[in-house]
Amino acid sequence: MRVLTKLEESVLLSILKLKDNAYIVSIKDQLEGLTGKNLSFGALYVSLNRLIKFGYLKSVIGESSSVRGGRAKKYYELTKDGISALKEIRKLQNLMWEDFDSLADELIKT
């Protein structure tokens, strides 16, 4: 498995949540909304590109709509590999966080 950065991980999750409305602006909005931090278009764009290169994402050119003056958007979708990568991360995370509560409590008590 390739190593993903935290940002790339968040991007994947965000696309999953947005279902079929995941394009660059909505992804950015969602991430900024969740984290409360600014995310530049450039940084997002670079991550998206990397994820496509890894095969975790694919892009689809949408239908044109009147909202953007009749121009089409580029939507992003998770691939199967993307889903399994997320699952893998989740599993790893779970493994690592498993006994967090008990260990943390223990540390505080002593």
Next chain:
Amino acid sequence: MKRKNRARPPRVGQWILKKILPSEERRYFIEGIEERYERELADRGRLSALGWYLKDIFCTIPPLITDNFSGKTIMIKNYLKIVWRNAHRQKAYTLITLAGFALGIACCILIFLYVRFERSYDDFHRDANRIFRVVLAWHTSDTVNYWATISTPAAWELKDKYPQVEKIVRISNRGTQPVGYEEKLFYEEGCLYADPEIFEIFSIPAVEGNPRAALIRPGTAVLTQRMAKKYFGNKNPLGQFIRIGNETLEIAGIIADPPENTHLKYNFIASLLSENPPSNDSWGNIAYHTYIKLKTGIDWKTFEALISHMADPYTQDYFKGSNKAHIYYLQPIQEIHLHSNIRREFEQPGNPSALNILAFVAALIFFIACLNFINLTTARSNRRAIEVGVRKTIGAQRLQLIFQFIGESIFLLIIAMTAALVLAAAAVPQFNLLAGTAFSPASLSQTDLLLRLFILMIFSGILVGFYPAFFLSSFRPIFAIKGLRHSGSRQYSLRKILVVCQLFISVALIISTLVIHKQIRFMKNQHLGFNKEQKLIIPVRGGASIRDNYLIVKGEITRHANIRGATVSSSIPGQFCRITGILLEGEDLKDEHRFYFYSVDHDFVSEYGIEIIAGRSFHGGKSAGSSDGYIINESALEELGLSTPEDAIGKRIIWSGDQEIIGVIKDFHFSGLQTKIEPFFLTIRPDYRYISLSIGPGNLENTIKFTEGVWNKFFPGSIFEYFFLDEEFDRQYRSEEQTARMFTIFVTLGMFITCLGILGLISYSAEQRTKEIGIRKVLGASGSDILVLLQKEYFRCVLIANLIAWPAAYFAMHFWLQNFAYRVNPGMAQFLTAAVVTVLLTLLTISYQSIKAATANPVESLRYE
């Protein structure tokens, strides 16, 4: 469409993004940003939307760029690292290489600025390519005189008969006039009288009022902002009355100050209708600078041919039977500054040959700097043999290596260029003093200059990197790594050739500089045929008139003990001299001779110490002030067809009235030594514009105060001015002196760059030969033997360079000296001086390194591995 009404983000940002994004992605990305921008705009207003946008762009670009180049930049990073390491390891070497080049480029930048400025004269006028000055060639029996002015009938002829002319303006140049407002009174240059069309032909921006409308009325004038400030301070000048010359004019407008690069420098422009006295309407009264603007699509050469003889129908009666004629020419306005030097120019024209020489010197300096760079980089190249070997072993292609080395030179040159810009900016004030220009360091930041420099650097980077690149990339890896270097003899001789080239240029430039200085010294010290020293000159103009009471004024002034004598005249040497047509008795009108003349009083010849070779001077005493004949100069004899001075005495000259020639004087230089002495005569006529005082060695300040006192007593309300004849006369050589000064500086720099190159080379060869020197010393060579061994190469270079530079410089200077009617010969002294200077400088440059090498202990040098 809806899109059109939408507020778009700043175009610059979008443009940058477009440039760095791959094309297939661009659209979606940019539209995304636009969408967000719109929302930001709708939610929070324009300012914060802009703020958001800038911040986002700022954060966006770096990741995009790194993403774009990831993987491709590794080699470039490596190359840069190697450049840095090499530079770091050989600091002195790198410094010499870069400093030499930066210095050369800095010179070139300054010269480029200067040359471009001089060539930019009057190109700022709207439709400058349609604006022309009409000038006149006045053909007489055997000469042609070119005048920058034409007559009113000629101007009206152009206006009425030729539909090709869109606009025409007459300008009457009054030059320097006393200008007064309330108690303020100064002499001001650039007082013009003009038709209102001046504002339609030239781009002279109005600051206040409507200048064009103003000049339609008589008795009005407009003035520049600078003059408005000087005379009126914060008051509003409009409607005020100002005295210019003898007239009082109403201020009807304020115009912008003239830019530096125009030949027409105005301070006041008065309505030509208010000209007083009204102009004399004859074709011969050429008083007006006349400019026309042609309609679009008119070929000016054809039009010029059309108008050249327009005066013939009107003047043929007057000129009948002679070969005299008026022929008209057009001068494109942009060419006037550099390519027109005729009578009645508005200002001292530029010197195109000096510009060409300067541009040539700049090219030579640039060439020296390039040679230096090549020399120093090839000298160092052996050090990089191992690097080349390793790269080749790993799999570098030859082409790759060539690109590496050429890229490296371009990179270094661009660093040098940056340093050169800083140097040039620092030198701008000094350069302004030198060239009499008004550049600011900011003039270096013009885009076109920077762009040209950048292209030049890339171009010369390829040029100077070419040889090292091919040479280095040709190394066979096996030999390179083993340290079996090319013997370098071929390379070594190439370097020597380059050094000879540099020295050749330097020697030739040094000789030229010396010859130029010699010529200037000659012109300043040459006996001019009159006394130039200790003459105080008081110009009489505007308001004051010594026509009637000059004898009283003169008597009053010469009462001072330190004033030995005084004389009055219409002109003095070095100033504008009037020219006229005269006839010898019995000659026909068509034989008219063009003569320069001074109107003087009877003391002029003795006061100026002009030698009389036949006849007598004017009578003084009772008849003083009235004319009793003419005195001509030697050159006039030939013009009049007289064989000896004695023949001339008693001949009658027909000019305003006819009188005898009473004397012949030795030729004296009434203008600078650039021009031949022309036929000339002196006459007594009360047309006096200068008072010349011969002053003794006593207290100067006191003398001037006394004179000023007398002046103010006789001419209250007019301005007392004075200057010294020798200083003013030598001002005619200003252009030559300026060339000489620039030459001296740039030649010194060129020589300095050459020395830097030699220094780099000697340190290299001393280092290369450390072992050889060690062995020679072990075998019994003395320190001086080694010194000779190391230095003789360079002396040979200097000698060869001198030998080929001498004839080159001789021919170049011979050519330059043709500009002068009276000139020096380039003597042996200049050539020898140049040789000695180069030998000494070379010796100085190489001595430290060679002495160090020669005195080194062989034990040290043989142990170095």
